[in-house]
Amino acid sequence: MSAEGTATVAADATGTVPGRDAGQPLLQVRNVTQRYGDKVVLRNVDLDVFENEYVTVLGPSGSGKSVLLRLIAGFEDPTEGEIDISGRNVVGVPAHLRNVGLVFQNFALFPHLKVGQNIAYGLRNRAHDRLSAAEADVKVEEMLHLVGLEGLKDRRVNQISGGQRQRVALARTLATDPKIVLLDEPLGALDANLRASMKIELRKLQTRLGATFVHVTGNEEEALAMADRIIVLERGRIAQFDAPERVFARPETAQVAFALSRFNLVKGRVEGGSFVADGFSLCLAPDHQVLSGPATYCVGYDRVDVEEVDTSLAPGDCSIVCKHVSHEYSGATVTYLFELPDGQHFEAQYHLHHRKAKRLEEGAEYLLRWPMARAFVYPGVVE
């Protein structure tokens, strides 16, 4: 039931993304359900992706995000529902006739072919529009230049580094000018430095080529940083589908907030208009007070201020007094860890460009406060 609810929200959201012509979507997934035996991997998934859009699909492993890609690529057909590309239903159309490019997580390069031959493979072997060797060669050089691998054309694919292999995989897919480029955790196999630079490069490539990218990832930072819109998958359902700022500003469900890993999620229940847990209560904005029963209280790490216990509160602030446990310094930010009266964890993150770091005493009590409007309550308890 709730899937239909979120689907409507998603459909409404597509029309209101700034700077988008709400024309015919390039890719439409309509009410797709995928089952393997009794196991439901995708449930009533509905989504529209427009031309020239960069969409990330965020979800933990087992959320069905890779299956969604395989369905769009054409390696599997959905148990129920329809997938339209450029307005045409492609269910039943084999992968090699869909003109959708998938960049595999493990790159899946052809181990017996050289870099140039890998990139030329699609151009030389596709079912229609096959290029001659000379034509393909021109395109290969162009692609090598595009991904910054000039001069590596005659290397074997086992003689190049992981980052270079990633680029070959990308170039191989982009060479065939696919309508939609699907990326399955493309940065997962790279080390941190490479990941950061590939993140920028992927985005640049997409803008430059004017292609439509659908990028699957388990990393919230990647999802937020790269996307025009984020799809958050939660156990085979779309939990939220919106622009990253909006997903971040207002997670649709506790699971979405959890997936973004930037929110305190406190377990408790709503009773008589306030949120209570074992030994403490937290204040609620009026529109959240209608709930009752088990609930999750959610506030962003970076919304929380740490003050001395006797600090007076501004109107509209929520607060709690609790014990400081430790802190984590990461260069640009510092995160203070606290323990709520019932033992649950609570974090406050300071971006050092905006706020000065505090010197806190471990084991001492502090007052934490945040604007009431920035806190959300979701029915049910996460995990």
Next chain:
Amino acid sequence: MSGQRGNWFTRHWQLIPGSAWMILFLIAPLIMMIYVSFWTQTSFDIKPDLTTKSWQTFFSQPVYYSALWNTIRVWLIVLVGTFVLGVPVAIFIGLFVRSNTVQTILLVLAVIPFWTSFLVRIVAWKPMLGQNGALNIILMKAHIISEPLSFLLYTEVGMIIGMIQIYLVFVVGPVTFMLSRIDPNVIEAARDLGAGTGRIFKDILLPLSRPGLVTGAIFVSVLVLGEFATPASLSGRKVNLLGNVIVTQVGSLKWAFASVAGVVLTVVIALVIVGLLRITDLRKEV
């Protein structure tokens, strides 16, 4: 000088057991065989007086040189037969069966006939192929034929059927192994880039399974070229292979002549292996 020799010895002494083994059991017998092939053979005796008489006999008498052509012909037919039957089986087990357990079970099933003795497997074909054998009974009961086929047993056909069955597993095994090692994503990537099934076979599966194909071909070739038992049993001694010539000649103590046939057979096998290895460098691939 002596210091250098000591160095050489400490660096290379590990080569000694292997080299000794190869010299004792491969190089020396080969040289001996070539040497004996030039000895003088009389009806009851053999003398180390060098002559080319045995060689002349081998290449002048049709009964002998035709054994060479028979060997090559039968080898080619059996090789093609094992590939035509074995490769599809390997493709099925290696590519289409996704579960490792099922793959292993199917491979073991393919190998099980191999657990019985070689001779039993050959002899077991007799009640299958004979005039009143199982195959004829089935075909007649199914009204496909009205009279029993007589060309199945004690003919070249019967011998080839037997050999293909016996050596099939040597193709299925290595080819299945190579195919099952191919990353399924690589095949999907080829399809994703627009390649149809034929292209994927030609450009992806064939090159990536080539070491398995060559290994299988080498196994089958070496075994078939040296065959003597299957032709003796299933062809009713109608087909004479080089192996049979050697067995007969050794049996009648014609050592020089047996050596000639032995040298010819060794050369043929060596040429076939070298030829097959030219298709792929196994050391580089595996």
